[in-house]
Amino acid sequence: MIDKRSTYNLNLFGEGPLKYRLIWIVVLIKISILYALFSDYNLATGTGNLCMILFLAANVYFPAKRLRLRYNFKEVQPYFNKLLVYHIWLNTASFIAACIHCYVTLWSNNWLMLALFLMGWLTFGGFLMWIKYQPGRVKKGVYLLHTQQLVFFLMVFAMLKGHYVI
Numbered sequence: 001m002i003d004k005r006s007t008y009n010l011n012l013f014g015e016g017p018l019k020y021r022l023i024w025i026v027v028l029i030k031i032s033i034l035y036a037l038f039s040d041y042n043l044a045t046g047t048g049n050l051c052m053i054l055f056l057a058a059n060v061y062f063p064a065k066r067l068r069l070r071y072n073f074k075e076v077q078p079y080f081n082k083l084l085v086y087h088i089w090l091n092t093a094s095f096i097a098a099c100i101h102c103y104v105t106l107w108s109n110n111w112l113m114l115a116l117f118l119m120g121w122l123t124f125g126g127f128l129m130w131i132k133y134q135p136g137r138v139k140k141g142v143y144l145l146h147t148q149q150l151v152f153f154l155m156v157f158a159m160l161k162g163h164y165v166i
Contacts, residue, residue: 011085032093036100044105051097058090088126095123111162118155 035053036046061083068076102116 032097036097044101047097047101047104051094051101054090054094054097058087058094061087088130091123091126095119109162111158111165115155115158115162118151118158122151122155 032050032054036050037043038046039049040046061080064083065080067073068080098116098119102112107113
């Protein structure tokens with residue numbers, strides 16, 4: 001029997017009938033496409049806006065985790081497992097939106113390419129953590145590089161510098 005409170009057995013593809021999960025995924029993809037197309041005056045800024053919204057929604061996990069640790073909330077692990085699944089998928093969708101944004105806008109800015117690379121690394125590293133990539137030294141290295149706030153802040157700095165300073 002799978003323990004619902006454990007992150008080791010995290011069900012990344014959700015629970016319940018496959019039909020309902022697929023319906024929700026299709027609805028969310030359609031809403032995302034409509035948002036990207038109509039949220040601003042062109043697809044380039046629309047995909048950038050979508051990337052930002054998905055990224056912010058995905059990373060609600062961290063302040064919630066900090067609050068949980070600070071105030072020692074009990075019996076909340078099932079909610080955090082669900083929040084972690086949202087974190088994984090929304091960050092993946094945000095990275096895909098960033099790649100589309102990069103392609104549509106024809107970037108030639110090294111700061112933005114660094115930001116996209118770091119975002120891709122964080123996304124890929126997160127998936128390696130989820131599948132529990134086995135070699136011990138590699139697993140520890142992936143965990144350290146994925147969870148370091150320095151990489152996150154460097155990515156945000158590169159994004160801001162690439163969009164607004166240059």
